[in-house]
Amino acid sequence: MSQSGAGVVEVRDLHGRSYRVGERPHDIMGHSRRWMLWLTWVAMAGIGVLQYGYGVAVAALDTANASGAFWVLALWVVFQAGAAAPTAALSHRLALSPPRAVLLGAALCAAGPLTLAFTDSLVLAILGYSVLSGTGAGIVYATCASTIAKWYPEQRGIRVGFVTGAFGFGAVPFIALFAAFLTPSNRAEVFAGVGVCILLVVGACGALLRDPPSGWWPQDIDPKVWAVDKRVNRSLAHNVRAVRQFPPGEAVRTPAFLVMYLILVIAAAASLLAVAFVPIVAVHQGFSLGIGALAVGLLAVVNGAGRSVAGRLSDRFGRRKMLSAALLIEGCAQLGLVYSVSIGQAWAFVVFAALSGMAGGAFYPLFASLVADYFGEPNAVRNFGVVYSAKLFGGLIGVGLPALLVSSHGLLTAFVVAGLLSLLAAVMTRLIHRPGLPKVCLPR
Incomplete structure (x- = not known):
């Protein structure tokens, strides 16, 4: 134990992890950590329409080059x-401070809808x-997840799941807007409005974000007890350290990382397939x-709910078991569609879309927690950023390749393959x- 400042103490647990204890959130930023x-x-909710609303927009506009339009989304995921x-x-x-990162991300996010509002060029749409x-x-998503993980180190999976769940919830009003009002004649006004909304909402929230000091820990929880006592840290009973x-x-050189990465490629591909193509199907x-808008809107809602609930259930039943359950539900939902x-x-179509969304949201916070469990807490944010990059291959496989099947109405084959792979x-x-x-070798 060492003293690092007035009232601030550095504590190490039996695993060697260091904690900075003694500062309240009010001392650091003048607010409780619920402010963050x-x-x-809200910032995460502001960018959700870019992923979850895209398929409904394409269906509402009845785009002639639907294959090209969905490749724009596939490359967006990349x-x-x-x-x-x-x-x-x-x-x-x-x-890089959270305000600078999120303000930059907000401006870049807004460029997407604004580009679609005023051009028909596929090249400009891709750019x-x-x-x-x-x-x-990606900047907004990573920064928000990282910031909240630092403010809630004792509830990392639960709080990250809650915040990233807004990614789905925030898209719902825009999905309803696109389904009810979007037409080729008002495309410019609608997309321009979406772009301005993203810029203002995400930018305003980002300007107020702040990280705690490195290694910060809430002073009302003894970190040395939390690291070993299953009554205080219930996740210890069913998860590894x-x-x-x-x-x-x-x-990245461990077998566990390679397996996680491959699983996330498959899971992301299946999830994105439903997000993008349920309205078209x-x-x-x-x-x-x-019906398509209702299905993908409900998918987005339960996707957010699935992220929020997954962390709590994994503390109780184990992260690996919950990940298996989520993938099992995802596979059955794809085949059910x-x-x-x-x-x-139609009602069954909506229900299976919702189940796909629930499972598709659950595995992201589960992976975030698994990464911390298997590779350590101090590097959890950076390690999960590397694992999360598997989603870019999921975008190419789950959105890009099926886009080639849109004109031939062959998307159902893609759903069958995604279900079996899940x-x-x-x-x-x-x-x-x-x-x-x-490694333990038994004597011969």
């Missing part, structure tokens, strides 16, 4: 997911929406655009083993 919780929630790891690294190495807006969304701390360069199979279309039942990924979770344990 809701600011990050840049959104690809920006997460660099943002975490810049925040760690160059002390403005995919590259600029995707990068901005890292053998040692793994920086990103070491984590609804229209192509004889359901109305209203195909079945509901085959029997022409079931396979559910089994693969048994291959995730804690890295760093000594």
